[in-house]
Amino acid sequence: MNLTLYVWRQKNRDAPGEMVRYPAEDINPDASFLEMLDVVNERLIEKGEEPISFDSDCREGICGTCSMVINGQAHGPIPGVTVCQLHMRYFEDGSTIYIEPWRAKPFPVIRDLVVDRAALDEVIAAGGYVTANCGSAPEANSLPVSKENADRSFDAATCIGCGACVAACPNGSAMLFTAAKLAHLHELPQGQAERQRRTKNMVDAMDLAGFGNCTNHYECEAACPKQISVDTIARMNREYLRARWSYRDEG
Amino acid sequence: MKLDARIPDGPIEEKWDRHKFEMKLVNPANKRKYDIIVVGSGLAGGAAAATLAELGYNVACFCYQDSPRRAHSIAAQGGINAAKNYQNDGDSVFRLFYDTVKGGDFRSREANVFRLAQESVNIIDQCVAMGVPFAREYGGYLANRSFGGAQVSRTFYARGQTGQQLLLGVYAALSRQIAAGNVAMFRRTEMLDLVTVEGRAAGIVTRNLITGKVESFSAHSVVLATGGYGNAFFLSTNAMGCNVTAAYRAYKKGAGFANPCYTQIHPTCIPVSGDYQSKLTLMSESLRNDGRVWVPKNKEDTGKDPSDIPDEKRDYYLERKYPSFGNLAPRDISSRSAKEVCDEGRGVGPGGLGVYLDFRDAIERLGRDAIEQRYGNLFDMYYRITGDDPYRTPMRIYPAVHYTMGGLWVDYNLESTIPGLFVAGEANFSDHGANRLGASALMQGLADGYFVLPYTMGNYLASARPEKVSTDHPEFKKAEADVAGRVDKLLSINGKRTVDSFHRELGKILWDDCGMARSEDSLKRALTRIPELREEFWENVRVPGENDTFNQSLEKAGRVVDFLEFGELMVRDALARDESCGGHFRVDHQTEDGEAKRDDENFAHAAVWEHKGDGEEPVRHQEELVFENVKLATRSYK
Ligand SMILES: Cc1cc2nc3c(=O)[nH]c(=O)nc-3n(C[C@H](O)[C@H](O)[C@H](O)COP(=O)(O)OP(=O)(O)OC[C@H]3O[C@@H](n4cnc5c(N)ncnc54)[C@H](O)[C@@H]3O)c2cc1C
Ligand code: FES
Numbered sequence: 001m002n003l004t005l006y007v008w009r010q011k012n013r014d015a016p017g018e019m020v021r022y023p024a025e026d027i028n029p030d031a032s033f034l035e036m037l038d039v040v041n042e043r044l045i046e047k048g049e050e051p052i053s054f055d056s057d058c059r060e061g062i063c064g065t066c067s068m069v070i071n072g073q074a075h076g077p078i079p080g081v082t083v084c085q086l087h088m089r090y091f092e093d094g095s096t097i098y099i100e101p102w103r104a105k106p107f108p109v110i111r112d113l114v115v116d117r118a119a120l121d122e123v124i125a126a127g128g129y130v131t132a133n134c135g136s137a138p139e140a141n142s143l144p145v146s147k148e149n150a151d152r153s154f155d156a157a158t159c160i161g162c163g164a165c166v167a168a169c170p171n172g173s174a175m176l177f178t179a180a181k182l183a184h185l186h187e188l189p190q191g192q193a194e195r196q197r198r199t200k201n202m203v204d205a206m207d208l209a210g211f212g213n214c215t216n217h218y219e220c221e222a223a224c225p226k227q228i229s230v231d232t233i234a235r236m237n238r239e240y241l242r243a244r245w246s247y248r249d250e251g
Numbered sequence: 252m253k254l255d256a257r258i259p260d261g262p263i264e265e266k267w268d269r270h271k272f273e274m275k276l277v278n279p280a281n282k283r284k285y286d287i288i289v290v291g292s293g294l295a296g297g298a299a300a301a302t303l304a305e306l307g308y309n310v311a312c313f314c315y316q317d318s319p320r321r322a323h324s325i326a327a328q329g330g331i332n333a334a335k336n337y338q339n340d341g342d343s344v345f346r347l348f349y350d351t352v353k354g355g356d357f358r359s360r361e362a363n364v365f366r367l368a369q370e371s372v373n374i375i376d377q378c379v380a381m382g383v384p385f386a387r388e389y390g391g392y393l394a395n396r397s398f399g400g401a402q403v404s405r406t407f408y409a410r411g412q413t414g415q416q417l418l419l420g421v422y423a424a425l426s427r428q429i430a431a432g433n434v435a436m437f438r439r440t441e442m443l444d445l446v447t448v449e450g451r452a453a454g455i456v457t458r459n460l461i462t463g464k465v466e467s468f469s470a471h472s473v474v475l476a477t478g479g480y481g482n483a484f485f486l487s488t489n490a491m492g493c494n495v496t497a498a499y500r501a502y503k504k505g506a507g508f509a510n511p512c513y514t515q516i517h518p519t520c521i522p523v524s525g526d527y528q529s530k531l532t533l534m535s536e537s538l539r540n541d542g543r544v545w546v547p548k549n550k551e552d553t554g555k556d557p558s559d560i561p562d563e564k565r566d567y568y569l570e571r572k573y574p575s576f577g578n579l580a581p582r583d584i585s586s587r588s589a590k591e592v593c594d595e596g597r598g599v600g601p602g603g604l605g606v607y608l609d610f611r612d613a614i615e616r617l618g619r620d621a622i623e624q625r626y627g628n629l630f631d632m633y634y635r636i637t638g639d640d641p642y643r644t645p646m647r648i649y650p651a652v653h654y655t656m657g658g659l660w661v662d663y664n665l666e667s668t669i670p671g672l673f674v675a676g677e678a679n680f681s682d683h684g685a686n687r688l689g690a691s692a693l694m695q696g697l698a699d700g701y702f703v704l705p706y707t708m709g710n711y712l713a714s715a716r717p718e719k720v721s722t723d724h725p726e727f728k729k730a731e732a733d734v735a736g737r738v739d740k741l742l743s744i745n746g747k748r749t750v751d752s753f754h755r756e757l758g759k760i761l762w763d764d765c766g767m768a769r770s771e772d773s774l775k776r777a778l779t780r781i782p783e784l785r786e787e788f789w790e791n792v793r794v795p796g797e798n799d800t801f802n803q804s805l806e807k808a809g810r811v812v813d814f815l816e817f818g819e820l821m822v823r824d825a826l827a828r829d830e831s832c833g834g835h836f837r838v839d840h841q842t843e844d845g846e847a848k849r850d851d852e853n854f855a856h857a858a859v860w861e862h863k864g865d866g867e868e869p870v871r872h873q874e875e876l877v878f879e880n881v882k883l884a885t886r887s888y889k
Contacts, residue, residue: 012801028527031528032529032636034529035527035529038527039527045795046747050795050796051803051804053801053803055317057321057491057492058321058490058491059490059532060326060532060533061632062412062414063321063325063326064318064321065316085632085635085636087635087636089638110461110801111801114801117318118317118318121319121426121436121438124426125426125427126430128423129382129424129426129427132377132381134301134377134424134702134705135377136380137376137379137381139376140375140379141392143379144390144391145387146389147388150384150385153382154384154409154410157384157409157416157419158412158415161318161320185382
């Protein structure tokens with residue numbers, strides 16, 4: 001198949017960027033979107049030009065590295081998949097495709113389609129864990145967890161931290177990301193002891209990192225490759241209010 | 252090169268406890284005076300970094316991804332083994348130990364494997380405490396499934412995303428230590444050399460992947476947990492960035508490299524579909540719990556729609572050849588059987604390189620819902636990649652490179668032949684012999700990181716009392732200059748071929764000549780082809796761009812340089828190991844019915860390679876393996 005690409009090129013964080021047109025000819029419809037870009041890049045290099053930088057690693061939808069906006073949609077047109085799992089057979093022959101990086105204030109562009117997402121790590125570092133030093137654990141089956149809770153926890157824990165929710169949100173909010181982590185831990189008995197402290201610290205860290213507020217657009221849920229539900233956000237908001245009133249850090 | 256495995260005395264059940272007592276301890280107040288470098292943030296590196304920091308050491312942790320949470324451990328699907336015996340089906344530490352030694356075709360070190368089986372139970376406890384949402388039964392207790400090479404159900408799992416959930420647990424613990432200031436995390440930072448001073452590991456040289464800055468870090472000890480080298484084959488189930496660079500550079504600085512020829516070919520991957528292909532996708536082995544593997548009995552039927560082929564015209568070859576393990580025969584055996592039936596012309600799909608994995612009977616027996624519960628995400632993944640719906644038509648699968656049992660040689664303490672250099676996880680050679688059983692790599696990575704290194708590291712620091720060397724030391728400066736020189740050279744060749752085209756060609760050589768079946772001829776051929784390719788690379792590669800910007804072609808080029816040298820070592824090792832064992836199958840050594848034929852008399856050892864300088868032949872050493880608790884026997888899964 002033959003396609004026309006418009007791709008965001010930007011040399012570094014401070015350089016201006018622009019959309020550049022590239023033909024992508026003779027592409028196998030069974031190739032993935034990233035393999036299509038590989039082919040385009042190989043040809044660019046052979047012509048003596050610099051290839052398009054884009055992030056990817058596992059290429060099977062689990063590491064959360066790949067990240068690009070395709071025709072205005074984070075991870076492209078198919079719901080519930082990352083761009084590395086998107087295959088060319090879903091595009092029409094002859095179509096024009098616009099490819100851009102995640103755009104959000106806390107995600108500066110490193111080059112072309114590659115952005116810096118360290119802000120997400122900061123949110124986790126603020127409380128996305130159970131304080132349990134290695135060696136202190138009781139026998140695993142000493143505390144039963146209902147299957148329903150375990151399943152709900154797992155559903156939230158499938159977040160791959162790609163940042164599509166942030167990229168899709170008009171406010172650049174990381175509410176879905178943060179709420180998913182909280183829901184993962186708060187559905188489990190192990191997460192209870194630090195529940196309020198965790199909620200307060202993570203939400204505050206999110207604001208501090210420059211992520212925007214949630215004004216109920218729900219674009220995040222639509223863009224999430226793991227289809228994490230916005231219900232988690234409502235739960236987080238309730239929890240945060242409670243935590244703010246009743247939890248004070250000793251520090 | 253001296254190989255002292257330092258296996259503690261005493262009966263196998265007591266070795267580890269006794270050793271833990273005998274090892275020296277670092278006084279709590281002194282721990283923060285020690286700096287430790289951990290390269291890698293996967294299960295092994297992440298767990299080690301977090302746990303060492305919890306103990307009070309100063310840790311610097313490095314990964315090439317943009318976040319430690321993205322290490323390739325994240326992609327593990329099926330599960331993690333532990334000898335909990337929750338199913339009351341006869342499991343025990345000894346049985347897990349026995350299965351692992353046997354599964355590894357009697358080429359691993361007994362004492363290490365026993366310790367692994369012992370620690371397996373603590374891993375599950377620790378993970379649950381940290382909020383890993385393992386699958387559970389309605390009663391609230393943990394669920395288990397079965398995996399290849401075992402007749403008990405001891406695998407813990409989190410749907411098809413076990414590695415993800417375990418790594419997120421590790422990442423959480425690591426993040427807590429980062430926030431506490433005990434771990435300095437270096438993202439998008441690639442280790443390009445190891446620095447040794449007076450024979451000890453003194454630090455590393457890295458390149459910042461965003462700015463290109465080449466920098467040195469020094470420490471009292473260094474841990475490498477940089478994963479496996481399956482990407483030497485270009486196409487594998489590993490992530491795009493997986494590489495051998497850290498381990499290979501350590502080898503060139505004097506660390507022994509053990510059994511590089513032991514690579515695992517996983518039987519259930521989605522077949523190659525075209526030459527644009529960048530990687531292969533694994534379909535978890537857990538699918539073999541319910542899926543039945545078959546090909547048509549007759550060549551003439553291979554083009555037919557599978558639903559038109561009646562049962563009596565199907566050959567369920569694993570069930571036929573291995574009645575007691577059936578579809579759950581170990582990986583090496585299943586992969587080879589698939590190759591065999593395809594070589595006979597009975598393979599299905601493009602190029603005849605595929606076999607069916609069929610869920611028809613399981614869906615009839617258990618219902619579609621039950622199958623969806625168990626494998627829903629894997630079925631979806633298969634559908635997305637191939638466009639075929641496995642609920643209606645059987646999956647097509649074919650073996651692919653998946654895991655590497657070889658790695659840097661380590662003693663019982665996980666210390667390499669370079670004092671102060673420790674190696675953990677897939678990067679070391681220790682526990683899986685010539686073939687790894689499913690669900691055992693996650694177990695090993697976490698055992699190494701959570702429960703072994705934190706002890707043995709203290710022992711090293713307390714007994715060797717290493718001094719920290721300044722990064723102004725000439726050895727650091729020399730290593731920095733080497734790295735910078737290599738980068739400049741790559742950028743200046745300006746030839747005609749892309750890095751990927753060389754990597755693809757190397758992969759093809761290795762797959763054809765040093766893949767699932769190896770012969771003396773094929774290996775000798777590879778030994779001439781690889782140096783030729785390497786020579787062409789240095790004359791004709793084109794690496795665009797500069798050093799001081801984010802430059803992915805340059806990153807790749809550096810990795811391929813090391814694969815081009817390391818590939819040769821792999822082949823050399825395969826040639827020297829004149830027997831078949833586990834994943835290493837020499838066609839010249841097989842039984843009448845095509846099973847691997849070991850030569851215990853001459854090869855019951857780990858082969859350890861010593862680098863003697865560029866252009867010199869490396870020297871092969873041997874660590875003899877002693878089997879006192881498991882009797883050397885022909886592996887049988889019939
Ligand atoms: C698709 C797939 C499915 C699997 N499923 C299972 C399973 O179900 N059960 C099981 O037990 N095992 C499974 N395995 C195997 C298992 O996942 C791996 O062996 C294991 O996770 C490796 O962990 P690790 O910590 O050693 O390395 P990795 O997780 O690969 O981590 C390597 C780390 O090193 C870093 N690194 C590498 N090189 C450098 C460098 N030069 N400089 C700086 N940093 C570097 C990386 O950034 C990364 O952080 C699977 C493997 C694959 C590929
Ligand atoms: S590359 Fe890992 S999720 Fe896409």
